[in-house]
Amino acid sequence: MSAQPKDAPMRRPRGPSMGVGAGEKTQDFIGSGRRLLGLLRPERRTMYLVLVLTVCTVTLSVIGPRILGKAVDAINSGAIARHLPAGSSKAAVVAGLRARGQSTYADMIERLHLVPGVGIDFGHVARILLLVLACYLVSAGTQLIQARLLNRAIQLTMNRLRHDVEDKVGRVPLRHLDGQPRGELLSRVTNDIDNIGQSMQQTLSQLLVNGLTIIGVIVMMLTISWWLTLIAMIAIPLVLLVTRQVMKRSQRFFVAQWKHTGELNGQIEETYSGHELVKVFGRTPQVRARFDEKNGELMRVSQRAQFVSSLVMPIMMFVGNLQYVVVCVLGGLRVASGTMTLGEVTAFVQYTRQFTQPLTQLASMVNLMQSGVASAERVFEVLDAPEETDDGSDSLGTTQGRVEFDDVSFGYEPARPLIEHLSLQVTPGSTVAIVGPTGAGKTTLVNLVMRFYELTSGRILLDDVDIATVPRTELRSRIGMVLQDTWLFHGTIWDNIAYGRLGASDEEILAAAQATFVDRFARALPDGYDTVIDEEASNLSSGERQLITIARAFLADPALLILDEATSSVDTRTEVMLQQAMAALRSERTSFVIAHRLSTIRDADTILVMEHGAIVEQGSHDELMKAQGAYYGLYMSQFEGAVTEQESEPAGV
Known part of the structure; x- marks a missing residue:
C-alpha cells in the first residue's frame, strides 16, 4: 500500500470524537445476507450434497422418538395385560369393562396392542431399542460428513473472498486508499473476513439442521395429535416477534462494533509504526488516553450489542418451558381419557x-448472524469501491524515454486544482531535476507519470504514446522508482534486491549490490546477504535500507527512472558514492529526480522549479544561478548561514 503523497491534501485528523457512534443507520441485513450466501454459489454441488445429508440426519433423528414411543407402548401394554384375565380376548375384556361402567379404562385398553394375561415382551422391546440406536448412529x-463438507465449502469460499479482496485492492485507485487509515483497511481484510468465516461456520449448519428439524417435528406431531400440535406451534409467532424486535435493535450496535474495531486497529497501527516519535515527543500519556477512550467506546458498543442479542435466549427458554408444561398436562389428560397412548404422549413431549x-x-444465533452480516457489509464496501479506469490496449514497443506533458491539469479535489495547463518535453536519456517548496506538486508530477492518479485534462506521452491508452502493468514495467520512504518486505537482503526483476541471475543481483554499495555493508553482517530483514527493517539503518531500494531499482534496469529524495537517508560520504552509482544508473535513461538538497542535482540536464503546480523556471544549474530567480533563492538559502542581529549595548552601561 502506498503512502499518501506529500502533495496530496491532508486527511482530516481522526480524533476520538470522529468515531462512528452506536446510532449509525442500520444496514441492509436481508440484502447483505443474500449476497453473503451468494458467495457459496461456486460450491453449490457440495451444498446440494450437504442438504441431502442434512435431510437424512434430520429424518433419522426425528423418527427416533416415534419409534421409542412404540417401546413405551409395548412396556405399558405388557404391564397392563399381565393383570387381565388370561385366555380371554381383548374385545371381551373391553366389552366387560364397558358393561361395568369403566368406559374410560375400556377406551385405553382398546387403543393398546396387547394379549390379556401376557406380560412384557422384552425381545420386542429390545428390537425397537436397537432400531432407535441404529437411527441415531446413522x-x-x-x-459428521455433512459438517466436514460444509466446513470445506465455507473455507474455500473464504479463500476466494480473500483473493477477491486482494485483487480488488490492486485495482482500487491510489486516491481511494489514501483516503482511509491503513489499519481500518487491514481490519476489513483480516478481522472481518475471519469473523464472516466463523459466523458462517457456526450458523449455516445450525440453520439447515434446525430449520429442517422444525419441519420434520411438525409433521411427526401432526401424525400424533393435530390439536396438541396447534398448541405447540404457538411458540412460532412468539419467536418471530421476539427475534424481529431484537434484530431491529441490535443490528446497528453490531455495525458500530466493527466500525469501532477498525478505527481502534487503525490507531494501534499508527501508534506502533510511529512508536519512536511518540516516545521522543513525550506523547505516551495522550496516546494512552486516546486508546483508552476508543477502547472504551468499543467496549460499550459491544456490550450493548451482546446484551440486546442475548435477550432472545432467556425469553425463548421461558416460552419453551411454558409450552412443555402445557403439553404434559394436556397429554396426561388425553391418556387418562383413553384418546392417546402413553407412548404417543411420551413421543409428543420429546417432539x-x-x-x-x-x-x-x-x-x-441472531447475534452471530448479525455480527457476520455486519462484517460482510464492511468487506462488500471494499469490493464495491470504485476501480481504476480500464487499461488501454496500446503497446509501448521499444522505449526510448521521451516524455511529454501536453497541457496537463490535475487536482486531488475538483474544486482545488494543483497543476494547471502544464506542458513540458523531456528528451530521451536526459536527467530532469524537480525542485520547489513543499506542496508545489513535485511528487504529484511523477505520480502522474506512473498513472497512480488520472489526469483532469491533457495528456502525458511516452515515446509519442498516450500513457492513458497503455496497460498500467506494461507502463510501470518500464519505470523504476525509488522513494524517500523505503519499503522492504520480510525476507533476506538478497531477496529484497531480487524483487526488482524476477528471474535475474545471481551475477546480475550481485552486480547491482556492488554498484550501489550494498555489498560493502552486507558482507560485514554475520549472515551476509542471507541476513533476514524483520517486518519493520529495524535491524538495518535507514541509509542501508535506502541502499537496498536503490539496488532493487538498479537491477530492474528501467527505461525511465524516478528518484524521489532517494539519497535523503544516507550519510554524506555514501551520498557521494551513490551519486556516482546513480550517474551510471541514469546513463542512457530518462530520469526524474526530486531533491531538496540542491547540491545533488547540479549535474542535471534540466532543472524544473515548481511553485503551486506550475513550472516557474527551467534550465541548467548555471543558467538558473545566473538568472538569480526562484532557483537562486532556494540554492542560496541552503548555504547561507543564519544572520543574527545583535543589538549594541548603550554606552556607559
Whole structure:
C-alpha cells in the first residue's frame, strides 16, 4: 500500500470524537445476507450434497422418538395385560369393562396392542431399542460428513473472498486508499473476513439442521395429535416477534462494533509504526488516553450489542418451558381419557422439546448472524469501491524515454486544482531535476507519470504514446522508482534486491549490490546477504535500507527512472558514492529526480522549479544561478548561514 503523497491534501485528523457512534443507520441485513450466501454459489454441488445429508440426519433423528414411543407402548401394554384375565380376548375384556361402567379404562385398553394375561415382551422391546440406536448412529454419521463438507465449502469460499479482496485492492485507485487509515483497511481484510468465516461456520449448519428439524417435528406431531400440535406451534409467532424486535435493535450496535474495531486497529497501527516519535515527543500519556477512550467506546458498543442479542435466549427458554408444561398436562389428560397412548404422549413431549430447542438455537444465533452480516457489509464496501479506469490496449514497443506533458491539469479535489495547463518535453536519456517548496506538486508530477492518479485534462506521452491508452502493468514495467520512504518486505537482503526483476541471475543481483554499495555493508553482517530483514527493517539503518531500494531499482534496469529524495537517508560520504552509482544508473535513461538538497542535482540536464503546480523556471544549474530567480533563492538559502542581529549595548552601561 502506498503512502499518501506529500502533495496530496491532508486527511482530516481522526480524533476520538470522529468515531462512528452506536446510532449509525442500520444496514441492509436481508440484502447483505443474500449476497453473503451468494458467495457459496461456486460450491453449490457440495451444498446440494450437504442438504441431502442434512435431510437424512434430520429424518433419522426425528423418527427416533416415534419409534421409542412404540417401546413405551409395548412396556405399558405388557404391564397392563399381565393383570387381565388370561385366555380371554381383548374385545371381551373391553366389552366387560364397558358393561361395568369403566368406559374410560375400556377406551385405553382398546387403543393398546396387547394379549390379556401376557406380560412384557422384552425381545420386542429390545428390537425397537436397537432400531432407535441404529437411527441415531446413522444420523450422527451423516451429520459428521455433512459438517466436514460444509466446513470445506465455507473455507474455500473464504479463500476466494480473500483473493477477491486482494485483487480488488490492486485495482482500487491510489486516491481511494489514501483516503482511509491503513489499519481500518487491514481490519476489513483480516478481522472481518475471519469473523464472516466463523459466523458462517457456526450458523449455516445450525440453520439447515434446525430449520429442517422444525419441519420434520411438525409433521411427526401432526401424525400424533393435530390439536396438541396447534398448541405447540404457538411458540412460532412468539419467536418471530421476539427475534424481529431484537434484530431491529441490535443490528446497528453490531455495525458500530466493527466500525469501532477498525478505527481502534487503525490507531494501534499508527501508534506502533510511529512508536519512536511518540516516545521522543513525550506523547505516551495522550496516546494512552486516546486508546483508552476508543477502547472504551468499543467496549460499550459491544456490550450493548451482546446484551440486546442475548435477550432472545432467556425469553425463548421461558416460552419453551411454558409450552412443555402445557403439553404434559394436556397429554396426561388425553391418556387418562383413553384418546392417546402413553407412548404417543411420551413421543409428543420429546417432539415438543425437539421443536422448542431449534427455535431457541435459531434465536440465539441472531447475534452471530448479525455480527457476520455486519462484517460482510464492511468487506462488500471494499469490493464495491470504485476501480481504476480500464487499461488501454496500446503497446509501448521499444522505449526510448521521451516524455511529454501536453497541457496537463490535475487536482486531488475538483474544486482545488494543483497543476494547471502544464506542458513540458523531456528528451530521451536526459536527467530532469524537480525542485520547489513543499506542496508545489513535485511528487504529484511523477505520480502522474506512473498513472497512480488520472489526469483532469491533457495528456502525458511516452515515446509519442498516450500513457492513458497503455496497460498500467506494461507502463510501470518500464519505470523504476525509488522513494524517500523505503519499503522492504520480510525476507533476506538478497531477496529484497531480487524483487526488482524476477528471474535475474545471481551475477546480475550481485552486480547491482556492488554498484550501489550494498555489498560493502552486507558482507560485514554475520549472515551476509542471507541476513533476514524483520517486518519493520529495524535491524538495518535507514541509509542501508535506502541502499537496498536503490539496488532493487538498479537491477530492474528501467527505461525511465524516478528518484524521489532517494539519497535523503544516507550519510554524506555514501551520498557521494551513490551519486556516482546513480550517474551510471541514469546513463542512457530518462530520469526524474526530486531533491531538496540542491547540491545533488547540479549535474542535471534540466532543472524544473515548481511553485503551486506550475513550472516557474527551467534550465541548467548555471543558467538558473545566473538568472538569480526562484532557483537562486532556494540554492542560496541552503548555504547561507543564519544572520543574527545583535543589538549594541548603550554606552556607559
